[in-house]
Amino acid sequence: xxxxxxxxxxxxxxxxxxxxxxxxxxxxxxxxxxxxxxxxxxxxxxxxxxxxxxxxxxxxxxxxxxxxxxxxxxxxxxxxxxxxxxxxxxxxxxxxxxxxxxxxxxxxxxxxxxxxxxxxxxxxxxxxxxxxxxxxxxxxxxxxxxxxxxxxxxxxxxxxxxxxxxxxxxxxxxxxxxxxxxxxxxxxxxxxxxxxxxxxxxxxxxxxxxxxxxxxxxxxxxxxxxxxxxxxxxxxxxxxxxxxxxxxxxxxxxxxxxxxxxxxxxxxxxxxxxxxxxxxxxxxxxxxxxxxx
Amino acid sequence: xxxxxxxxxxxxxxxxxxxxxxxxxxxxxxxxxxxxxxxxxxxxxxxxxxxxxxxxxxxxxxxxxxxxxxxxxxxxxxxxxxxxxxxxxxxxxxxxxxxxxxxxxxxxxxxxxxxxxxxxxxxxxxxxxxxxxxxxxxxxxxxxxxxxxxxxxxxxxxxxxxxxxxxxxxxxxxxxxxxxxxxxxxxxxxxxxxxxxxxxxxxxxxxxxxxxxxxxxxxxxxxxxxxxxxxxxxxxxxxxxxxxxxxxxxxxxxxxxxxxxxxxxxxxxxxxxxxxxxxxxxxxxxxxxxxxxxxxxxxxxxxxxxxxxxxxxxxxxxxxxxxxxxxxxxxxxxxxxxxxxxxxxxxxxxxxxxxxxxxxxxxxxx
Numbered sequence: 171x172x173x174x175x176x177x178x179x180x181x182x183x184x185x186x187x188x189x190x191x192x193x194x195x196x197x198x199x200x201x202x203x204x205x206x207x208x209x210x211x212x213x214x215x216x217x218x219x220x221x222x223x224x225x226x227x228x229x230x231x232x233x234x235x236x237x238x239x240x241x242x243x244x245x246x247x248x249x250x251x252x253x254x255x256x257x258x259x260x261x262x263x264x265x266x267x268x269x270x271x272x273x274x275x276x277x278x279x280x281x282x283x284x285x286x287x288x289x290x291x292x293x294x295x296x297x298x299x300x301x302x303x304x305x306x307x308x309x310x311x312x313x314x315x316x317x318x319x320x321x322x323x324x325x326x327x328x329x330x331x332x333x334x335x336x337x338x339x340x341x342x343x344x345x346x347x348x349x350x351x352x353x354x355x356x357x358x359x360x361x362x363x364x365x366x367x368x369x370x371x372x373x374x375x376x377x378x379x380x381x382x383x384x385x386x387x388x389x390x391x392x393x394x395x396x397x398x399x400x401x402x403x404x405x406x407x408x409x410x411x412x413x414x415x416x417x418x419x420x421x422x423x424x425x426x427x428x429x430x431x432x433x434x435x436x437x438x439x440x441x442x443x444x445x446x447x448x449x450x451x452x453x454x455x456x457x458x459x460x461x462x463x
Numbered sequence: 464x465x466x467x468x469x470x471x472x473x474x475x476x477x478x479x480x481x482x483x484x485x486x487x488x489x490x491x492x493x494x495x496x497x498x499x500x501x502x503x504x505x506x507x508x509x510x511x512x513x514x515x516x517x518x519x520x521x522x523x524x525x526x527x528x529x530x531x532x533x534x535x536x537x538x539x540x541x542x543x544x545x546x547x548x549x550x551x552x553x554x555x556x557x558x559x560x561x562x563x564x565x566x567x568x569x570x571x572x573x574x575x576x577x578x579x580x581x582x583x584x585x586x587x588x589x590x591x592x593x594x595x596x597x598x599x600x601x602x603x604x605x606x607x608x609x610x611x612x613x614x615x616x617x618x619x620x621x622x623x624x625x626x627x628x629x630x631x632x633x634x635x636x637x638x639x640x641x642x643x644x645x646x647x648x649x650x651x652x653x654x655x656x657x658x659x660x661x662x663x664x665x666x667x668x669x670x671x672x673x674x675x676x677x678x679x680x681x682x683x684x685x686x687x688x689x690x691x692x693x694x695x696x697x698x699x700x701x702x703x704x705x706x707x708x709x710x711x712x713x714x715x716x717x718x719x720x721x722x723x724x725x726x727x728x729x730x731x732x733x734x735x736x737x738x739x740x741x742x743x744x745x746x747x748x749x750x751x752x753x754x755x756x757x758x759x760x761x762x763x764x765x766x767x768x769x770x771x772x773x774x775x776x777x778x779x780x781x782x783x784x785x786x787x788x789x790x791x792x793x794x795x796x797x798x799x800x801x802x803x804x805x806x807x808x809x810x811x812x813x814x815x816x817x818x819x820x821x822x823x824x825x826x827x828x829x
Binding site for chain 2: 263307349354
């Protein structure tokens with residue numbers, strides 16, 4: 171499907187829905203504008219609200235390849251852009267032997283086949299593509315400056331080879347967990363969207379989509395329980411990923427609904443900190459049991 | 464069309480006044496975004512302008528409130544930014560009531576032995592005259608708290624830790640494939656992040672001005688690796704305001720951003736808010752955290768203890784600056800202090816210039 175074939179946010183919403191991602195109006199509008207305006211989409215939100223999943227879904231609905239770049243501290247151009255395959259170059263040199271024509275040999279040394287394309291170069295070479303730059307806040311600020319340059323030109327210049335330009339610019343999705351403030355110059359280029367937790371009805375629907383086997387009642391119970399947990403000021407409120415995990419765990423145990431015992435036994439699927447677990451068991455589970463009865 | 468430009472420009476200006484970074488680039492983006500959606504559908508206008516004009520979660524409530532007044536003709540849910548600004552303007556003047564009389568100082572035997580500046584340095588900030596305060600403020604601005612370093616995953620050339628295969632092979636290539644010298648690399652060092660949590664509640668107000676100046680000096684040294692928050696009844700991030708170069712402008716901007724200036728103290732809740740919204744995600748991790756407070760906790764001291772334990776687990780070092788520490792007969796006896804004591808690495812004074820310089824040294828050693 172060509173990107174331009176989306177006429178309005180609703181069309182994007184429907185397409186996302188068809189590939190199994192249930193967007194709200196905000197996500198759909200943000201995605202639609204990112205596609206239409208060819209702007210990078212900057213996503214923030216609590217861990218586990220589906221930022222990465224959105225990038226995957228966008229790749230699917232635009233019929234393009236998803237290229238993912240996971241950021242970490244100390245990441246640099248050779249890990250994000252390209253690198254030369256040194257061992258192969260050495261082998262090539264050795265194989266040519268002593269008598270070879272030096273000029274031709276040098277030229278052949280910096281051939282495309284000795285170039286290892288890292289995610290950003292891959293995304294530029296494969297059009298159309300969706301480039302997911304995951305957890306940009308983990309990278310250093312020098313890396314942002316470098317990224318800004320690539321995003322502005324949609325091209326990469328390799329001194330030995332020349333400039334490689336994307337036929338169609340990749341749709342760029344950046345995610346951040348806010349461990350560090352990303353530089354304003356980068357944010358300014360992007361469309362910003364804060365991904366919120368889904369409301370109850372949407373969450374039930376998401377669970378049923380991901381695990382069609384679960385009963386309607388179990389999905390509703392789990393979504394209600396998770397909603398309750400999110401309100402309780404935990405260190406790590408459960409995200410959608412946890413909701414799905416929890417429902418799946420319960421389903422494996424043969425549950426068709428949630429009760430206090432089952433919740434206590436499977437709590438580890440939703441709550442990931444010891445302090446939280448203690449609090450939930452002491453304060454929240456008893457109330458939850460009342461509520462579910 | 465021009466109507467739309469006019470409306471959005473005014474809207475963006477109000478957003479900026481409320482502290483949202485809705486600059487000209489973002490305004491242009493929002494205008495472009497509007498051409499792609501149905502401009503008569505308020506929901507679509509909302510999302511198109513929101514993705515273009517906002518850039519962090521703190522912006523969203525302010526955006527929502529202003530959007531309602533501009534496009535939905537509803538009364539604002541938040542107090543208007545202008546009213547807030549006026550109420551707080553001028554509160555950041557040096558918070559000194561009156562200077563001590565001269566007669567008292569003449570009796571001081573130190574006065575004859577030490578130079579003026581030396582006395583100034585050791586004096587409690589609250590007891591200085593306005594002129595002396597100006598002098599101290601200039602000195603604080605020159606304090607440049609540098610932070611200790613930590614090892615990173617990144618490597619640099621040199622040392623003998625490990626062979627750098629990439630560089631070694633690259634040298635080989637240059638020499639036509641002949642094995643040459645082995646190139647080594649070692650770990651790179653980086654300054655740690657510095658987080659300052661400053662108590663600006665009523666009981667701390669005599670020291671708040673000096674502490675904010677100290678924070679400003681720290682932000683100036685390392686703007687990307689320093690975060691400053693004020694705590695009182697709630698948590699306010701003032702890093703952005705303190706990045707302004709001029710100390711007076713920066714302090715005035717910070718003063719406008721702090722809604723609970725000289726209010727009560729809810730340290731436990733504020734520290735928890737910091738950890739939930741910033742600390743645990745990474746701001747406090749491996750960082751040197753400095754908490755400046757007298758430990759007068761109006762809320763639950765137990766909660767403060769819990770949160771300090773959490774902070775201690777996340778961060779590299781926790782330094783507590785207590786202005787009363789420098790006074791004779793000080794014992795960490797306030798409720799908050801007692802609860803926090805087991806979880807802090809160093810307890811230092813912060814009542815005079817020398818004490819602040821000591822804080823800078825402690826940070827550098829951390």
